[in-house]
Amino acid sequence: MSELHELCYLKTRPITKETYLDSLKGYLKAGIPATYTLEEAYNYENGIEEEQSSTTTPMHIICESIPSDINKDEESVVLQMMEELWLNGAGWCLVNEKNETPGCVLLRRGLHGSKYWESCVDSGVRAEVLLRKLNDPNVEFLDDPNEEIEEDIVEEAAPVEEEVPELTEEEVVIEESQPGSKNTKEESVEDMYNGPAGATETYLKTELEYKDGALVTKEGSDGVMMQWEDQLMKAGCESMFKSIEDPTEVNIVNIGFGMGIIDTMIQSKNPTKHYICEAHPDVLKKMRQDGWYEKPNVVILEGKWQDTLPSLLTEGVFFDGIYYDTFSEHYEDMVEDLFDVVVGLLKPTGIFSFFNGLGADRLVCYEVYKKVVDIDLSNYGLNVEFQSLPAPVTTLEEADNSEDSVWKDIKRAYWRCPVYYHPEVRFMS
Numbered sequence: 118m119s120e121l122h123e124l125c126y127l128k129t130r131p132i133t134k135e136t137y138l139d140s141l142k143g144y145l146k147a148g149i150p151a152t153y154t155l156e157e158a159y160n161y162e163n164g165i166e167e168e169q170s171s172t173t174t175p176m177h178i179i180c181e182s183i184p185s186d187i188n189k190d191e192e193s194v195v196l197q198m199m200e201e202l203w204l205n206g207a208g209w210c211l212v213n214e215k216n217e218t219p220g221c222v223l224l225r226r227g228l229h230g231s232k233y234w235e236s237c238v239d240s241g242v243r244a245e246v247l248l249r250k251l252n253d254p255n256v257e258f259l260d261d262p263n264e265e266i267e268e269d270i271v272e273e274a275a276p277v278e279e280e281v282p283e284l285t286e287e288e289v290v291i292e293e294s295q296p297g298s299k300n301t302k303e304e305s306v307e308d309m310y311n312g313p314a315g316a317t318e319t320y321l322k323t324e325l326e327y328k329d330g331a332l333v334t335k336e337g338s339d340g341v342m343m344q345w346e347d348q349l350m351k352a353g354c355e356s357m358f359k360s361i362e363d364p365t366e367v368n369i370v371n372i373g374f375g376m377g378i379i380d381t382m383i384q385s386k387n388p389t390k391h392y393i394c395e396a397h398p399d400v401l402k403k404m405r406q407d408g409w410y411e412k413p414n415v416v417i418l419e420g421k422w423q424d425t426l427p428s429l430l431t432e433g434v435f436f437d438g439i440y441y442d443t444f445s446e447h448y449e450d451m452v453e454d455l456f457d458v459v460v461g462l463l464k465p466t467g468i469f470s471f472f473n474g475l476g477a478d479r480l481v482c483y484e485v486y487k488k489v490v491d492i493d494l495s496n497y498g499l500n501v502e503f504q505s506l507p508a509p510v511t512t513l514e515e516a517d518n519s520e521d522s523v524w525k526d527i528k529r530a531y532w533r534c535p536v537y538y539h540p541e542v543r544f545m546s
């Protein structure tokens with residue numbers, strides 16, 4: 118074990134600036150990476166060349182070692198140590214051998230919501246937002262003379278990509294933050310990206326079936342929609358009818374029919390016009406069989422919302438409520454396309470909501486994306502408020518071996534959080 122790792126075990130008390138923070142800064146200044154893992158140190162000491170898949174970083178060790186009887190002064194030093202590590206590129210979503218990020222370690226230790234937890238979440242937000250900026254084709258980097266500066270920024274923002282011996286875990290954790298991404302741990306990220314859960318064109322050619330309270334892909338049993346989400350749909354439906362401009366002209370649009378759960382709820386409120394966007398031929402067939410095409414106030418927009426909704430922008434159609442819940446799409450679809458459409462189609466008093474599954478198979482990712490989406494929406498002049506709702510316990514890992522687990526015949530559990538952050542989005546006043 119390296120001296121840096123030894124330090125992070127916080128064995129000597131009290132935890133003071135001199136013994137800990139200054140030493141930590143010294144190691145980092147001497148060139149030891151903030152992402153230097155226990156596994157790398159072990160390999161180095163034992164002359165092993167083969168890289169290990171887990172990445173237990175100094176941040177993991179600190180999160181594991183924070184004493185339960187820590188006092189305020191010591192807490193402040195630990196928080197400064199964490200900040201120093203983040204600044205030097207500690208990865209917020211690297212995982213140890215238990216498949217835990219530093220945030221997950223805190224959660225296991227009952228430190229959810231603590232200042233340490235907030236430190237992890239904020240670091241995740243910074244990394245995600247900055248990474249996106251760096252990937253933005255409109256961001257220009259200066260040429261050669263400043264190449265070094267550019268590299269420094271990339272290292273700080275996304276050190277995990279530089280330092281992690283195995284990218285797959287990292288990519289999986291990030292990928293888990295995407296709506297509609299439903300892969301198994303055994304499935305490579307690449308397979309998942311190209312499969313029905315990750316690629317819309319593949320999904321739209323994949324046969325679906327409705328069975329036992331779920332809509333799934335016929336061959337792979339990817340869960341497209343499941344009955345357990347009904348309370349979340351109810352919250353979405355209620356939000357859309359919360360702020361009606363003119364009760365004689367209530368327009369609602371739902372993007373993604375799935376099992377028709379939210380659409381059935383919308384119908385029960387009898388809006389003037391109820392638009393439904395749906396792209397999958399098997400779902401459209403089911404809608405036809407179930408009489409959705411005959412409903413007098415329903416307008417079905419067949420095809421991808423990206424192709425059907427923009428034309429409404431020129432037709433003078435505006436909505437009191439917009440709901441979005443699709444499959445196989447990614448957060449980029451929301452940021453790069455959907456929010457533009459929402460801003461154009463929402464009435465000034467209208468409410469936009471969506472199935473918030475962003476990062477929902479890991480609480481720390483879920484809370485990172487809660488903040489990221491807030492930042493992104495504010496760039497569109499939109500304000501989001503989240504209501505915390507309990508998520509069914511039958512979705513949690515603890516229930517996996519029980520008969521009641523909702524994931525029994527489903528390829529991948531895409532939800533693992535005890536809480537659902539239901540979003541209500543309005544124009545900023």
Ligand SMILES: C[S@@+](CC[C@H](N)C(=O)[O-])C[C@H]1O[C@@H](n2cnc3c(N)ncnc32)[C@H](O)[C@@H]1O
Nearest residue numbers: 373375376377378379395396397421422443444
């Ligand atoms: C999770 S389900 C929606 C469930 C729905 N909220 C309910 O209450 O039953 C997702 C639906 O979005 C549809 N979908 C996926 N991508 C789409 C796109 N680009 N445009 C329109 N519909 C899409 C899928 O075919 C699927 O029917």
